[in-house]
Amino acid sequence: MATKSKPFNVERFFQALGDNTRLRLLNLMGEQEICVCYFVEILDQAQPKISRHLAYLRRAGIVAARREGKWMYYRIVMPPNLGASQVLQQTLAWLKEERTMQADRSRLTKACCTPAKFTALQGAPLPVSLPNEAR
Amino acid sequence: MATKSKPFNVERFFQALGDNTRLRLLNLMGEQEICVCYFVEILDQAQPKISRHLAYLRRAGIVAARREGKWMYYRIVMPPNLGASQVLQQTLAWLKEERTMQADRSRLTKACCTPAKFTALQGAPLPVSLPNEAR
DNA sequence: CGTACACATTCGTCAATGCGTATATACTGA
DNA sequence: TCAGTATATACGCATTGACGAATGTGTACG
Secondary structure, three states, X not given: OOOOOOOOOHHHHHHHHOOHHHHHHHHHHOOEEEEHHHHHHHHOXXXXXXXXXXXXXXXXXXXXXXXXXOEEEEEEOOOOOHHHHXXXXXXXXXXXXXXXXXXXXXXXXXXXXXXXHOHHHOOOOOOEEOOHHHO | OOOOOOOOOHHHHHHHHOOHHHHHHHHHHOOEEEXXXXXHHHHOOOHHHHHHHHHHHHHOOOEEXXXXXXXXXXXXXXXXXXXXXXXXXXXXXXXXXXXXHHHHHHHHHHHHHOHHHOHHHOOOOOOEEOOHHHO
16 A cells, blocks of 8 residues: 555644744754753743644654654654745744744753753753754 | 834744635735635635635735725735745745645636626726735 | 625634643663 | 653643624715
């Protein structure tokens, strides 16, 4: 049986982008895979809240998750639909220009360089850049 | 007093795109100004429903309205935010590639050429292409 | 004026969404 | 096997959004 790919849901795609927390998550992922604990730390939001928004993005087909031991890594996956992937790329580029998004990214960089300073991140796995073929 | 432009609401922008009826409306507007009665005819939806979705797009800063006699014309306005306007352009280009959107456009063209055949459109004003400076 | 037309808004209802809190699940290590 | 950590899901509640039906508003015209 051929892989049944249901037609891309455009509504769901844009609805997924219509929430600031989710935009911040996407912005943090950018081109790297990130562990949930970093999202919680950087956005300073309750863990179930982060988890629910990540699940929403997953259902919309915008991110994918990978488990590694206790940790879950999330990454952006480009939608199979060409138009959608172009809009998503453009959106990510746009977010990079926004002040608040830049601030998030900068906090992430800081946390990754000195995770020991964030009590919640002791021993947490560092983000891993994705190989080119995965983008 | 300087014109107080409140910071562009990104959430609202994407939420406005997260509904198929609104996407169809935007696709029909494309680069021309269109009278509400055409939306009602082409989408074959209740007039209050069309009107509410147009109001939603207006609140999101994506379309603008102009009255001319009994008729209201709606047109797309590019958001002041650069990133938003780029994403919107890209989205409109994407919609043009979708089957159902093409079908809507084709019905619009047909209705404009022979409005007399659509009993609901007798005497309705034809769409007007926007001058370049307005895009 | 008063009617007719084009369009907007309101109201009641129902589904979807967001959030905090509590709890469940998956994995690790002793 | 049990405790601890990381993450996900369930529950209850408040808000928002979509829709049909009814009603309101602005304009042309007799």
